[in-house]
Amino acid sequence: MIKAKHLDSTRSWIVWIASIIAYLIAVTQRTSFGVAGLEATDRFAASASILATFSVVQLIVYAGLQIPVGILVDKWGPRAMITGGAALMIIGQLLLAMADSVGAGLVGRFFVGAGDAMTFVSVIRLLPIWFSGYRIPMLTQATGMVGQLGQLLSLIPFVALLHLWGWSPAFLSLAALSVLAFMLSLILISNGPRGAIETTLPNPKARVLLSTAWREPGTRLGFWTHFTTQFTTNVFLLTWGYPFLVSGQGVSPATASALLSIFVIVAICAGPILGSAVARYPERRSSIAFMVIGALTLCWLIVILWPGRAPLWMLILLIISVALGGPASMIAFDFARTFNPPHIIGTATGVVNVGGFLAALITVYVIGWLLDLQQKAAGPGAELYTLDTFRWAMSFQFVMVLGGVIGMVVTRNKARRQMALQGQYTPRTSGRFGRRNRIQ
Numbered sequence: 001m002i003k004a005k006h007l008d009s010t011r012s013w014i015v016w017i018a019s020i021i022a023y024l025i026a027v028t029q030r031t032s033f034g035v036a037g038l039e040a041t042d043r044f045a046a047s048a049s050i051l052a053t054f055s056v057v058q059l060i061v062y063a064g065l066q067i068p069v070g071i072l073v074d075k076w077g078p079r080a081m082i083t084g085g086a087a088l089m090i091i092g093q094l095l096l097a098m099a100d101s102v103g104a105g106l107v108g109r110f111f112v113g114a115g116d117a118m119t120f121v122s123v124i125r126l127l128p129i130w131f132s133g134y135r136i137p138m139l140t141q142a143t144g145m146v147g148q149l150g151q152l153l154s155l156i157p158f159v160a161l162l163h164l165w166g167w168s169p170a171f172l173s174l175a176a177l178s179v180l181a182f183m184l185s186l187i188l189i190s191n192g193p194r195g196a197i198e199t200t201l202p203n204p205k206a207r208v209l210l211s212t213a214w215r216e217p218g219t220r221l222g223f224w225t226h227f228t229t230q231f232t233t234n235v236f237l238l239t240w241g242y243p244f245l246v247s248g249q250g251v252s253p254a255t256a257s258a259l260l261s262i263f264v265i266v267a268i269c270a271g272p273i274l275g276s277a278v279a280r281y282p283e284r285r286s287s288i289a290f291m292v293i294g295a296l297t298l299c300w301l302i303v304i305l306w307p308g309r310a311p312l313w314m315l316i317l318l319i320i321s322v323a324l325g326g327p328a329s330m331i332a333f334d335f336a337r338t339f340n341p342p343h344i345i346g347t348a349t350g351v352v353n354v355g356g357f358l359a360a361l362i363t364v365y366v367i368g369w370l371l372d373l374q375q376k377a378a379g380p381g382a383e384l385y386t387l388d389t390f391r392w393a394m395s396f397q398f399v400m401v402l403g404g405v406i407g408m409v410v411t412r413n414k415a416r417r418q419m420a421l422q423g424q425y426t427p428r429t430s431g432r433f434g435r436r437n438r439i440q
């Protein structure tokens with residue numbers, strides 16, 4: 001087969017670099033409110049639960065928009081979505097810069113969440129338009145990795161601006177950053193040459209796109225893979241990791257912060273390794289995901305069953321294994337891409353991306369509920385955060401892992417049966433069909 005001329009060209013790299021800058025900036029916008037918690041408490045005279053509402057609203061908006069965004073990526077193309085997302089984030093951060101009430105702040109955060117939700121799926125959709133072969137899984141990992149650096153922009157320069165200049169100028173600077181993303185996307189991103197996004201339908205209906213993507217077992221395998229690999233990372237980073245380490249495991253706040261920074265290091269180191277493993281052994285993608293899930297489940301089990309507090313080295317092992325879930329979750333997008341025809345990859349990617357965020361939302365909520373329940377059951381004056389209350393509450397993650405693994409096994413079997421019927425390679429049929437027929 002002759003390779004299209006635009007694939008893997010200089011233009012491809014320009015488009016990819018512009019798109020990952022837009023994603024990196026979206027992650028900065030996403031994580032900026034979390035690092036401004038103390039200032040937000042003062043500005044909005046807010047309680048801890050109101051502050052938590054900001055995170056929950058953002059997660060709900062993000063997860064709730066993934067499927068509509070995926071469908072729109074297939075209808076309008078990634079460029080319009082990335083540019084539109086940057087515009088929404090400009091509006092959101094301008095509103096936040098001026099907000100002096102919880103309501104106004106929440107509206108700002110809603111816009112930021114919506115703009116952020118439009119970015120990642122569109123960036124992932126650009127990859128098969130502009131690249132070919134093994135580069136796609138490698139660049140999928142690299143996209144996830146570079147994006148996470150956006151968190152560092154929030155943690156270092158944004159926090160510095162907040163302390164030096166105060167709330168409004170700091171959030172105005174974030175709006176300016178999204179202006180940069182908007183301009184770069186408008187000028188440098190392209191949906192590819194005419195016909196690069198193939199459509200079989202002239203004006204595809206949203207319902208048709210969604211049901212076609214969902215009926216494909218590979219999309220559901222991606223959903224459950226993302227669900228199971230990513231949620232523990234989100235639960236740990238977004239809410240319960242820090243109190244679990246400090247109040248449950250008794251480590252100092254400084255050690256807890258240092259432990260949390262391991263997430264960034266693991267994401268940077270593991271991304272290329274997992275990316276090249278997926279590129280070399282695409283038929284083993286789900287086994288790689290199962291290995292990571294096995295490792296993180298085993299580490300959680302050891303920490304939870306450890307008599308008393310777990311030693312520091314065990315906590316480090318736990319965090320490394322949980323952090324591996326981030327890069328492993330990118331395998332889920334590879335399923336969406338390889339099992340679906342090009343005109344519904346956006347929709348399928350949106351479906352897959354709901355998995356981990358939905359699981360995180362459920363788990364964050366249930367862990368909080370289980371902690372409250374144990375405190376109430378223990379009677380007046382009982383502590384909310386103790387080693388034992390955390391042991392029981394964090395154990396809920398095993399229920400989610402079990403549900404996710406069942407989903408993965410069932411959908412993997414369906415996907416394999418379908419591939420075997422189509423005469424394509426699966427590990428079990430490798431002897432019959434040979435490596436040449438494996439699905440990329």
Ligand SMILES: NCCCC[C@H](N)C(=O)NCC(=O)O
Pocket residue numbers: 120121144145147148230267268271326327329330353356
């Ligand atoms: N290297 C870790 C990247 C994790 C990315 C994650 N799996 C994901 O789904 N990201 C979506 C997003 O919008 O960031």
